[in-house]
Amino acid sequence: MVEFLSNKQVVRYGAPSRTELERYFVLDDVDREAVQAKRRAYNRLTGAVGLTSVR
Template sequence: MPVEFLTDEQAEAYGAFREVPTRPELERFFFLDDDDRDLIALHRTDGHRLGMAMQICTVRYVGRFLGEGPLAVPWEVVEYLAGQLRIADASCVKRYGERRSTVYEHANEIQERFRYSGLHRPQVGPGVP
């Protein structure tokens, strides 16, 4: 017999941005380090580089890729990342999801690069393939 342990409101908020991250949260979860930048640099357009950065940081902050799409982030996050990438027009990210498979391809790259795994691949300890 299934038991619901989350309210409807909690379930709706799971894996999503509930509010704009604070400045300390931006600095902690949305700072692009060298590993992030190396992966981002593999992409040509500003929109793809910014979209990739948003996905990398969203996974770090929220704990998963966004179910409603990678663009469902507060604009302050987009601008913070665009500033780090020296992208003058952050609105270029609006074109990121035009080719839906790009979003999934980038998510796969992120999972492989940073060795993220989902619940479908449980790990019991360090070094377990």
């Protein structure tokens, strides 16, 4: 797994579990439908990145 938290951050916040990471950074069917409905083919990736970053 990629280490993205410092040791100090892990102590303070705890390390996120795989389930927590997937909840925030993996799009489910509902998310994909929202991206499909609101974005055109040329900017769907931007919509998906935006959706996961605001969570």
